[in-house]
Amino acid sequence: MFAAALPRYSRTYQKRLMKLLSTRIILPVIACAALAYWWLTPHYNKEDKGYYASVFCTIQAQGGDDWAASMENVVEGSNNDYALQKQHYSSELGREVIRTWKGLDETQRNALTANPQTCGEALARLMR
DSSP states (O other), X not given: OHHHHSOXXXXXXXXXXXXXXXXXXXXXXXXXXXXXXXXHSOXXXXXXXXXXXXXXXXXXXXXXXXXXXXXXXXXXXXXXXXXXXXXXXXXXXXXXHHHHHHHSOHHHHHHHHHOHHHHXXXXXXXXX
């Protein structure tokens, strides 16, 4: 019943239509979607990851409970009033550092906590 309501087209017309849709519409849509995904995913450089990992290790060694808020206070508080380029806290990068820390097993956490001088560097390496 439903098929009878649809118009019937010739096979050559259907083939041309599918070829047109696949090459002129579908491929650019897929390319645009991939580009948008790449553009919208956050990209952090090594220096930022290392800085946030070091800040986290310092806070964690002091025994703070609310790591995200403490990291924000340290990052935002380290800006001078007269600085031309101020460092703003990236909550996404802070969450990534905390997520990496929580993903470690107890022995890795203890090893990083025991050596605070290399904790930031090792944690930044684990984030990649």
